[in-house]
Amino acid sequence: MSGFATKAVHGNIGSTTGQAHHALRGPVYDTVSFGFASAAEIADAFAGRKPAHSYTRISNPTVAELEGRVQALAGGRGVVALSSGMAAISTTIMALAGAGTNIVAARSLFGNTASLLAHTLAPWGLETRFVDMDDLDQVASAIDADTRAVFCESITNPQLEVVDLGALAAISREKGVPLVVDNTATTFYLCRAGELGADIEVISSTKYLSGGGTAVGGLIIDHGSFDWQKSPRMAEFAKGFGPFALLVALRREISRNIGACLAPHNAWLQTLGLETLALRLEKSCQNALVLARFLKQLPGVGAVNYPGLPDSPYHDLATRQFGGRYGGILTFELAGRDECFACLDRLRLVRRATNINDNKTLAIHPASTIFTEFPADQRAAMGVGEGMIRISTGIEEYEDLQRDLEQAIGSA
Numbered sequence: 001m002s003g004f005a006t007k008a009v010h011g012n013i014g015s016t017t018g019q020a021h022h023a024l025r026g027p028v029y030d031t032v033s034f035g036f037a038s039a040a041e042i043a044d045a046f047a048g049r050k051p052a053h054s055y056t057r058i059s060n061p062t063v064a065e066l067e068g069r070v071q072a073l074a075g076g077r078g079v080v081a082l083s084s085g086m087a088a089i090s091t092t093i094m095a096l097a098g099a100g101t102n103i104v105a106a107r108s109l110f111g112n113t114a115s116l117l118a119h120t121l122a123p124w125g126l127e128t129r130f131v132d133m134d135d136l137d138q139v140a141s142a143i144d145a146d147t148r149a150v151f152c153e154s155i156t157n158p159q160l161e162v163v164d165l166g167a168l169a170a171i172s173r174e175k176g177v178p179l180v181v182d183n184t185a186t187t188f189y190l191c192r193a194g195e196l197g198a199d200i201e202v203i204s205s206t207k208y209l210s211g212g213g214t215a216v217g218g219l220i221i222d223h224g225s226f227d228w229q230k231s232p233r234m235a236e237f238a239k240g241f242g243p244f245a246l247l248v249a250l251r252r253e254i255s256r257n258i259g260a261c262l263a264p265h266n267a268w269l270q271t272l273g274l275e276t277l278a279l280r281l282e283k284s285c286q287n288a289l290v291l292a293r294f295l296k297q298l299p300g301v302g303a304v305n306y307p308g309l310p311d312s313p314y315h316d317l318a319t320r321q322f323g324g325r326y327g328g329i330l331t332f333e334l335a336g337r338d339e340c341f342a343c344l345d346r347l348r349l350v351r352r353a354t355n356i357n358d359n360k361t362l363a364i365h366p367a368s369t370i371f372t373e374f375p376a377d378q379r380a381a382m383g384v385g386e387g388m389i390r391i392s393t394g395i396e397e398y399e400d401l402q403r404d405l406e407q408a409i410g411s412a
Contacts, residue, residue, distance in 0.1 A: 004073060004189060004278055005278045005279070007069075007072050007073055008069070008073060008274050008275050008276075008277055008278060009275045011065075011068065011069045011072060025272075026061070026062065026065050026268075026271075027062070028062050028264050028265050028268045029056075029060055029061045029062045029264050030264050030265060031056065031060075031264075032055065032056050033054070033055050033056070034052070034053045034054055034055070036052075036054075042054065048248075048252065056261060056264065057256060057259055057261045058251060058252075058256050058261075059251065060261075060262075060264050060267070061264075062264040062265075062267045062268050062271075063081050063261075063262050063264060063267040065267070065268075065271055066081050066205075066262075066267040066268075066270055066271045066274070067079040067080065067081050067219075069271055069274055070188075070209075070219055070221065070274070071221070073188055073189075073274075074188035074194065074201065074221050075188075075192075075194050075195070075223065076194055076201070076221045076222055076223040076224055077222045077223065077224030077243060077244065077247065078221075078222050078244070078247040079219055079220065079221050079222075080219070080220045080222075080247065080250045080251065080255060081205070081217060081218070081219055081220075081262045081267060082217070082218040082219070082220065082255060082260045082261065082262055083216065083217065083218065083260040083261060083262050083263070083266075084204065084206065084216050084217065084218045084260070085182075085184055085202065085203065085204020085205070085206060085207075085217075085218040086112055086113070086116065086204075086218065087218050087258075087260035088202040088203065088204070088218030088219055088220050089113060089116065089182065089202050089218075090116055090120075090121075090258075090260075091220065091250065091254055091255050091258055091260060092149075092180055092200055092202055092220055093116075093117075093121065093126070093149070093151075093180075094254055094258070095233065095234070095246060095249055095250060095254045096148045096149045096178065096180075096231060096233050096234070097126055097148035097149065097233065098125070098126065098148075098233060099124060099125025099126065100125055100146065101126060101127070101146045101147070101148045102126065102127035102128065102129055102144075102146050102147050102148070103117075103126070103127075103128055103129070103147065103148055103149045103150070103151055104128075104129045104131055104139060104142045104143055104147055104149075104150045104151070105117055105128050105129065105130055105131070105150075105151040105152070106130070106131070106132075106133045106151065106152040106153060106156065106161075106163065107130040107131060107132055107133075107381075107382065108133075108153075108156040108159040108161050108382060108383055109153060109156060109157075109382075110153065110156070110157045110182070110184075110370070111366070111370035111371040111372075111373075111374070111384075112370065113153075113182070114374075114382070115373060115374075117130075119373075129142045129147075133152050133161070133163045133164075133168065134161070134163075136164075136167055136168075136171060139168065139171055140171050140174075140175070143171070143172075143175045143177060147175070147177050148177060148231070148232070148233065149177055149178050149179070149180050149200075150168060150171070150172045150177055150178070150179050150180065151180045151181075151182070152165075152168060152179075152180075152181055152182070153181070153182040153183075153184070153185065154181055154182065154183045154184075154185060154186045154191045154193060154321075155185040155186055155307065155318075155327055155329070156383075157184075157185055157329060157356065157390075158329065158331050158366045158370075158384065158388065158390040159305075159382070159383040159384070160305050160306065160307055160312075160314070160329065160330070160331065161314060161383075162307055162314035162317050162318045162321065164317055164321075165179075165181060165191075165193065165196035165197050165198060165321060166196055166197050168197065169196065169197020169198065169199075170197070172197075172199070173197075176230050177230075178199035178200055178226045178231065179197060179198050179199050179200070180198070180199065180200045180201075180202065181193045181198035181200070181201050181202070182202050182203070182204075183198070183201050183202070183203050184202075184203050184204040184207055184208075184356075184357075185207075185327050185328075185329055185356070185357075186322055186327050187203060187207075187208050187209070187277065187281065188201070188203075188221075189208075189277055189278055189281050190281065190285075190322045190323065190325050190327065191321060191322050193223075194221070194223035194225070196321060197225075198223060198225075199222075199223055199225050199226040200220065200221065200222055200223065200226075200246075201219075201220075201221040201223060202218065202219065202220055202221070203218065203219040203221070204217075204218055205217040205218055205219050205270050206218070206355070207355070207356050207357035207358075208277055208280065208281055208284075208328075208357040209270050209273050209274055209277060210269065210270050210273045211269075211270075211272070211273025211274075211276055211277070211280060211359065212273065212358060212359045213355050213358040213359070213360075214269045214273070215263075215265070215266035215267075215269040215270055215273075216266060217262050217266050217267070217270050218260075218262075220250065222246050222247055224243060226246075228242075228243065228245035228246055231245075234246055234249060237249045280359065280395055281325075281328070281357075282325070283395040284327075284328030284357065284393050284394065284395060285308075285325040285326060285327060285328055285393075286398070287328070287361070287393040287394070287395070287396070287398045287401065288306060288308065288326065288327065288328045288329065288330050288391075288393040289306070289308045289326065290398040290402075291330060291391065291393060291398060291401060291402065291405065292304050292306035292308060292309055292330045293309070294402050294405075295330075295332045295405065296309070298405075298406060298409055298410075299410075300334065300335075300409055300410070301332050301333070301334065301409060302332070302333030302334065302335075302387065303332070303333045304330065304331075304332045304333075305330060305331045305332070306326060306329075306330040306331075307322075307326040307327070308325075308326035328356070328357055328392055328393045328394075329356055329390065329391070329392050329393075330390075330391050330393070331366075331388050331389060331390050331391070332388075332389055332391070333385065333387045333388055333389075334387045334389065334409070335387055336386050336387050337365070337367070337368065337386045337387070339387065340365045340386070340387060340388070340389050341365065343389065343408045343409055344363055344364075344365060344389065344408070346407065346408035347363060347404055347405075347408045348404055348407075348408075349361070349396070349400055349401065349403075349404040350362065350363050350391070350401065350404050350405065350408075351363070352364065354369055354370060355392070356392040357392060358392065358394055359394045359395050360394040360396070361391065361392065361393050361394040361396060361401055362391070362392045362394070363389055363390065363391050363392075364389070364390050365388070365389060365390075366384050366388055366390050367379055367384050367385065367386050367388065371384045391405075
C-alpha cells in the first residue's frame, strides 16, 4: 500500500486479521492491568525482556494500535501516544533537557506552549531562549553547549508564521541538537516533518486526528534521524538501546513516571478519526482559502492572515513545504476588542470555542482566551493583537460560513 488514505483506513493489513469474531475494527481494551501465566513471565515483561502489556499507564493494545497506524502514515522509528498535545510537548522536553540547560524556541508559539516554557518549566531551572525563527543567524547564535533542543511549530498558532524546516534542521544538525517540531496545525498529511528534517515531531491528536473534537490526545514521533549518544540526557539509554534510546526512555521512565497516558477509549476514537483525516483536512483547507479570499473583500475587515494568500510573506515557503495546501486556520483584524466581541456574539453558525480542526468551524478572540495570562505588551510582541479573531475552519459548505461571517461582521 502506498496511498495515504488507503493506509489510514486499512493500517497494517495484518493488524485486524486476528481479531476475535473476524471483526474489522479492534476492540477497546478498557483495562488497567494484564494477567500472566507465571511470575517469570511478568518479571520478563517488566524488565523488557519480552514484549508484553503489563499496565495501561505504560502500554495498552488499543493505544498501540493507534501508535502503529500513525507510524505507518508519518514514518519514523516509533510513536508514543499520550494524554494530550501538551503532555507530548512537556514529556519531550523533560526527556531532553533539565535544570541548568536551555532550549531555543520560536518566539511565536501557541499560548499554552509559551506558558509551559516561560512559567511552568522555568522555576525548575530550564531556560528558554525565544528567538525569531525567520532570522537563522539569531537561531544559530542562541545555541550553545547547554542547548538541548530547538523547538518550533510548522505553522504558529495564531500568528500563522511558517518556519523553514530544512534550514532549521541544517542548523540543528551542525550544532548537534535535535529539532523538535509541533506539527499539530498541518499534521503529517500536509507537512512531512521528518522528511524535511525534524528529529522529533509532536502533535496534538485532539485536533485533526480526533475528527470532530471527540477525544484529547497527543503524539511523540521519533523520526530516527538523531544520534542519541549526542544527547546528554539520552546518552545512558543510548548505550543499551542505541537508536531506540528515546522511545525506551519515554516508555520505561519519563512518560511512565509522569503518568500522562492516553486512555484506551480515546485511542480508539482517534484511530477511527484517523481513517478520514485526509478527507476532512482537504475540505478544511479548501474552506480556509475560500474564506480568506472572501474576508479580504469585506468592508470593515482589516488584515487577513492566511499562508494561502499570495500576499502572505510565508506563501512561497508554505507552498513548497505543504504541497499547495495551507491548513485550516486563518485570522482577520477588526478595529479592536469591542468590535471582535460584537462580531463573535453575532455568529449563528460558527461556534465560539477554543479548539482547532474540529469538523465544525470555530472562532475565538485569542488575546482574551488562549493568551489571556500574558500582559498586553507581551501579547503584542507575540503577534496577538486586540483586534484579532481566529477562525478554525470545519467541513461545512463554505457558502454557509460566508453568509454567517458577513452578517456578523456587518452587524458588529
